[in-house]
Amino acid sequence: MSRRLHLALALLAVAAAAQADVFTWVDAAGVTHIADDPASVPPDARMGRDGLRDLWGEGPQGRMPAAGTPRAARASLETSRSRRIVEGAVADIERGETALAATALESALRIDPRLPDPHWYLAGLDRERGRYASAESHLRAFLGLAGEAYELWRNAAEERLRALVDEQRLADPKSAGDADAxxxxxxxxxxxxxxxxxxxxxxxxxxxxxxxxxxxxxxxxxxxxxxxxxxxxxxxxxxxxxxxxxxxxxxxxxxxxxxxxxxxxxxxxxxxxxxxxxxxxxxxxxxxxxxGGDRPYWLNEGLAELCERASRGQAGLTRSERSSLSQRIDAGTWIPLRRIAPSFSGLGDEDARSAYLVAAAAARWIETHSRPADRARVLELLGEGRSDDDTLSAVLGRPTEGVDDEVRRWVRSAFPTTGNAALGPPL
Ligand SMILES: [Zn+2]
Known part of the structure; x- marks a missing residue:
């Protein structure tokens, strides 16, 4: 059998990316190939399907319909209050403040348990955290409450429920099978x-x-x-x-x-x-x-955190994160970069969460005060075995403590000083 025929028989999928076409196919040896040059793709592999649609990120766009059935004046007053809470929560989600959003959505449901919208958004938040059963029950609650005006969302909810079945199967230790392919x-x-x-x-x-x-x-x-x-x-x-x-x-x-x-x-x-x-x-x-290593840990984790945030369209820290760091500076509980250079171990849960934010803040400060080539130089010097302080001094002009000072100054600069002398001079 010709190689080409092998390829054609084993055709798996063809994907069209947004800009350039990307072609994917599986050969007779079971290896999947990806090519962006159509000439290198076996002819039979060219027809096919689009790349995976983001079921949860690309839901119906626009505002959900207002509550349909007329109610008593008091009920509609409460509804408008809970709707405002939901709108605030949606804005929180867009800013990446998902914990705040979840709390707000739960409170909107306590005020008005008949509101479908909070269930829609809570399902998305739960699914992102891998809480598939809870995501499923929110989608079912949404379908039970959302009327005909919600048709687009109802269709998407049905589709998401079907996808959750696959997620639950892959998460189920019993159904995972023991033959790993x-x-x-x-x-x-x-x-x-x-x-x-x-x-x-x-x-x-x-x-x-x-x-x-x-x-x-x-x-x-x-x-x-x-x-x-x-x-x-x-x-x-x-x-x-x-x-x-x-x-x-x-x-x-x-x-x-x-x-x-x-x-x-x-x-x-x-x-x-x-x-x-x-x-x-x-x-x-x-x-x-x-x-050749993972230290300084704060820089490693901070850069990874910023890259992750970039994938969500966030440039750096949210305002509430900066505020929580600012409060720690005021309270004298700021976690110094020196403390988290070797690792984050030995920190309690709350301190560990704060350590991630400190790391992200420090990486963000470094990013805004250096060029990509400077960051590459930092990694290169660390790779040569130079100490953190040597490396930071050579590239950024200040050792760990100096960077720490600048990061705290940057965190505090988002918030006006209260005039309390204990906070030090205005920044
Ligand atoms: Zn990490």
């Missing part, structure tokens, strides 16, 4: 392997992952100033398969790590959260490739 993808910059269950749930899976990784490489290259020359290994698992393979490695729950290859948990129908995770883990992978 893997699909390989050849790519100039990545060596990708994914659990075959992922591709079975979603035929456009491979092309979507390739697109996410290409975007990650671009963003991380800009922020860290460098990308590896060698292809990076990336392994993607369904949730249960990941736990089965790697649970023993960690005392806490993880969704990804790097050990020379990037390993990550993926949804069956991945959306923004897989993209964010790949951006985060790719940044760590590049940091380790360049420096």
């Amino acid at each position: 893997w699909v390989g993808v050849a790519h100039p910059h990545f060596r990708i392997q994914y659990h075959s269950d992922l591709g079975r749930a979603e035929p456009a899976y491979a092309s979507t992952v390739v697109r996410y990784l290409e975007e990650a490489r671009h963003v991380v290259g800009e922020r860290l100033g460098t990308v590896p020359e060698e292809p990076m290994g990336v392994v993607l698992y369904g949730k249960a398969a990941y736990l089965r393979a790697h649970r023993h490695r960690f005392s806490f729950q993880t969704v990804g790590f790097y050990d020379g290859r990037i390993h990550v948990v993926s949804a069956a129908h991945p959306a923004g959260e897989l993209r964010a995770l790949l951006f985060h883990e790719y940044a760590h992978a590049v940091f380790r490739e360049q420096t």
Whole structure:
């Protein structure tokens, strides 16, 4: 049988990316290929389907309809109050303040339990955190409450419910099966392997992952100033398969790590959260490739956090995050960069959360005060075995404590001083 016939018989999927066409096909050896030059693609592999649609990110656009049935005056007063809360929560979600949004949506439901909208948004938030059962019950509540005026949203909710069945299956340890089968993808910059269950749930899976990784490489290259020359290994698992393979490695729950290859948990129908995770883990992978280690930990974690946020369209810290850091400065509980240079270990939950924010703030300050080539130089000097202080002094003109001072000044500058002498001079 000719090679071409092999390719044609094993045709899996063809994906069209937004700008350039990207073609994906599987050859007789089971290797998935990706090409952007149509001439290199077997003819039968050219017809096909679009890349995976982001079911959860690209829902119906625009405002939901106002509550339909007329009610008593008091009820409609409460409805308008809870609607304002929902509108505020939607704005919070757009800013990345998801915890605030979830609290607000729950309170809107306490005021008006007949309101469908909060269930719609809570389903999305739950699904992003992997709480599939709760996401499902919110979608069902939405369908029970939303009338005909919500037709577009009702259709999307039905579609999301079907996708959640795949997610629950991949997360279920009993249904994960013990025969692990893997699909390989050849790519100039990545060596990708994914659990075959992922591709079975979603035929456009491979092309979507390739697109996410290409975007990650671009963003991380800009922020860290460098990308590896060698292809990076990336392994993607369904949730249960990941736990089965790697649970023993960690005392806490993880969704990804790097050990020379990037390993990550993926949804069956991945959306923004897989993209964010790949951006985060790719940044760590590049940091380790360049420096040979993971320290200073605050810089490593801070840069990864910023890359992850970039994938969600966020430039840096939210106002409420800066405010919480500012309060810690005032309270004398700021976690110094020096403390979190070796690792974040030994911190309680709340301090660990704050340490991530400190790291992101410091990385953000560095980003706004350096060029990509400077950041690449930081990684290069660390890779040569220079100390943190030597490296930071050489490139940024100040050692760890100096950077720490600047970051605190930057965090405080978002908030007017209250005139309290204990806060020090106005900034
Ligand atoms: Zn990380």
